[in-house]
Amino acid sequence: MTNRTDILLAACLLAGLCGPALAATVAAQPLQVNGDVPVRCKLSPPAAGTSVNTSFAPNSNGGDLTLTGLVDPDTALTRATESVIQIPIICSGAYSLTITSQGGLSNQNASAPSGGFATHVNYLLSANWAGATQSVETAGSAVTLDLSQSGSQAGNLSIDFSLPAGRGPLVAGTYTDEITIQLNAQ
Amino acid sequence: MRGANARIAVLLAAAIAAAAGARAQSGPQTGQITVTGSVDRMCIMANPQVNLGASTNIGQASGGTVTIADLSDDQQMTTKSTDFYVTLSGMCNYSHLLTISSDRGGLWREPAGLATGGFANGVPYRATVDWGGSETVLLASAAGEGQVQQTLSVDQPVVGGVLLHFHIDQSATNAGSGVPLVAGNYDDTIRLTLGPQ
Amino acid sequence: MYAIAKGLWVVAFAGAMAMPAMADGPTPANIAVKGSAPEVCSLGGWTYVSGPGSFSGGTNATVTYSNDQMVDGLANSILGPGSAMTLHAPLLCNTAINWSITTSKGALRLESGTTPPSGFASQWLYELRSGPYTSGGTAVASIEVDDADGTPLSGESHGLTSVKATQIAYFGLTFSPFAQSARMLAGSYSESVTLTVSPSL
Numbered sequence: 210m211t212n213r214t215d216i217l218l219a220a221c222l223l224a225g226l227c228g229p230a231l232a233a234t235v236a237a238q239p240l241q242v243n244g245d246v247p248v249r250c251k252l253s254p255p256a257a258g259t260s261v262n263t264s265f266a267p268n269s270n271g272g273d274l275t276l277t278g279l280v281d282p283d284t285a286l287t288r289a290t291e292s293v294i295q296i297p298i299i300c301s302g303a304y305s306l307t308i309t310s311q312g313g314l315s316n317q318n319a320s321a322p323s324g325g326f327a328t329h330v331n332y333l334l335s336a337n338w339a340g341a342t343q344s345v346e347t348a349g350s351a352v353t354l355d356l357s358q359s360g361s362q363a364g365n366l367s368i369d370f371s372l373p374a375g376r377g378p379l380v381a382g383t384y385t386d387e388i389t390i391q392l393n394a395q
Numbered sequence: 396m397r398g399a400n401a402r403i404a405v406l407l408a409a410a411i412a413a414a415a416g417a418r419a420q421s422g423p424q425t426g427q428i429t430v431t432g433s434v435d436r437m438c439i440m441a442n443p444q445v446n447l448g449a450s451t452n453i454g455q456a457s458g459g460t461v462t463i464a465d466l467s468d469d470q471q472m473t474t475k476s477t478d479f480y481v482t483l484s485g486m487c488n489y490s491h492l493l494t495i496s497s498d499r500g501g502l503w504r505e506p507a508g509l510a511t512g513g514f515a516n517g518v519p520y521r522a523t524v525d526w527g528g529s530e531t532v533l534l535a536s537a538a539g540e541g542q543v544q545q546t547l548s549v550d551q552p553v554v555g556g557v558l559l560h561f562h563i564d565q566s567a568t569n570a571g572s573g574v575p576l577v578a579g580n581y582d583d584t585i586r587l588t589l590g591p592q
Numbered sequence: 593m594y595a596i597a598k599g600l601w602v603v604a605f606a607g608a609m610a611m612p613a614m615a616d617g618p619t620p621a622n623i624a625v626k627g628s629a630p631e632v633c634s635l636g637g638w639t640y641v642s643g644p645g646s647f648s649g650g651t652n653a654t655v656t657y658s659n660d661q662m663v664d665g666l667a668n669s670i671l672g673p674g675s676a677m678t679l680h681a682p683l684l685c686n687t688a689i690n691w692s693i694t695t696s697k698g699a700l701r702l703e704s705g706t707t708p709p710s711g712f713a714s715q716w717l718y719e720l721r722s723g724p725y726t727s728g729g730t731a732v733a734s735i736e737v738d739d740a741d742g743t744p745l746s747g748e749s750h751g752l753t754s755v756k757a758t759q760i761a762y763f764g765l766t767f768s769p770f771a772q773s774a775r776m777l778a779g780s781y782s783e784s785v786t787l788t789v790s791p792s793l
Contacts, residue, residue, distance in 0.1 A: 437663075
């Protein structure tokens with residue numbers, strides 16, 4: 210039947226009516242549909258939560274956390290300071306999420322301590338995300354909290370900056386640090 | 396030659412008696428031939444031809460596979476509206492049934508797993524089929540993972556094109572409108588069948 | 593006296609010969625013989641001489657085309673003159689005859705009678721060649737050629753003289769479908785052809 214099969218296939222090609230085989234009582238065709246959803250992450254603008262001796266102003270880079278009463282003006286010792294900042298985050302798949310501190314609050318004007326006064330003060334950095342909390346006390350050099358996960362997640366990253374009273378005394382000046390949040394789809 | 400006539404009469408009688416199983420008759424005789432034949436019930440359906448020009452959010456179509464360009468919206472991370480049209484040349488020479496089925500009941504993530512908090516893992520769609528002057532719609536609602544099907548009864552033979560229109564609503568997910576989709580590859584297989592009622 | 597009975601050969605010499613005196617010589621004796629044979633025709637069963645179909649014979653025979661002989665894999669018609677079927681039926685007649693051919697439909701047509709929708713056909717037309725032949729295969733008279741037209745054929749009656757009729761050995765019939773470009777409906781198709789032969793009165 211080879212000749213006849215070839216002739217029929219040629220004829221069906223000409224007529225634009227080729228099936229997977231010659232006619233039977235039943236004819237079937239599958240159509241597979243597929244689509245890809247890539248891993249995407251979105252980080253929304255942060256908002257301030259609990260605030261003790263702080264004020265937070267969000268901006269296009271993230272925000273400015275101002276410590277409004279870092280030290281007691283009489284003793285130059287630190288005052289209890291806390292700020293909680295919420296950042297809505299969503300990732301549709303595996304992601305890396307890190308929070309890096311440069312190592313504590315450092316005096317921009319004087320680098321060397323003198324006469325019992327310090328030019329650096331550490332603080333406690335905590336991050337709560339996906340039901341777990343990680344904390345680190347700064348110690349002078351950069352430190353990172355890794356909150357990466359292998360699956361999709363949506364929620365609020367809660368960053369807690371806290372500094373107890375009585376640290377120092379501190380040399381006068383402006384004390385700064387930079388906390389960097391990095392979110393990347395994997 | 397009356398003697399000769401008589402002789403012939405005897406010979407003819409003998410010849411007639413010998414004729415194939417028949418009796419000589421003096422009246423009219425009939426013989427009948429019935430010509431018969433049987434044509435099988437047949438359906439054929441050609442490979443699907445996707446009309447890319449009329450499609451929305453389609454990346455490519457080849458063989459029997461259609462690939463959506465981007466199933467999720469870049470900003471909202473929820474489902475992106477999708478449309479495509481397919482023609483399959485077909486023929487049935489008897490009254491028949493067209494069946495359209497979905498293997499999974501929706502465009503599900505592979506593997507589907509469980510939808511984690513705040514995310515969807517299935518995309519509902521509808522497939523409208525026109526054939527032989529009638530239409531039917533298959534709703535693959537992604538309510539649960541499993542086969543769904545729809546049939547169209549066609550009470551006459553048809554030769555023509557099976558036209559399928561595949562549509563996904565913007566923001567449609569199995570976890571509610573606008574819910575973001577979990578990353579992954581989503582798929583389903585639609586099957587078109589022409590067969591007996 | 594001589595007595596002759598129809599169908600019997602009886603010769604009887606009865607009584608004295610009351611004849612006038614004749615000169616000497618041989619005496620003539622005439623035997624008049626007479627018999628009669630009835631006008632008869634004998635039509636035998638059909639035999640299948642050539643063609644692709646299957647055959648079941650007899651006085652009423654059936655020839656059957658298979659699906660693969662009628663259509664291709666796309667239900668397109670493939671019947672044509674190459675599908676022709678020829679049948680013979682022995683025919684012996686000793687007198688002038690009349691014969692005629694009739695058909696029941698005028699087409700090899702779908703039995704269900706469904707009207708085909710657009711793009712389909714439900715019948716084949718054909719050519720029918722019929723007539724009587726000698727044992728050597730020569731046509732005894734002109735062959736009847738009918739092109740089916742979809743309506744039943746009520747055939748013309750053909751008369752053959754006794755001289756011609758006695759030459760007949762068989763009646764031959766060829767059914768030859770016309771090729772057509774058409775897609776065929778599924779189902780059973782049929783047509784019947786009837787030959788009627790009778791001695792002329």
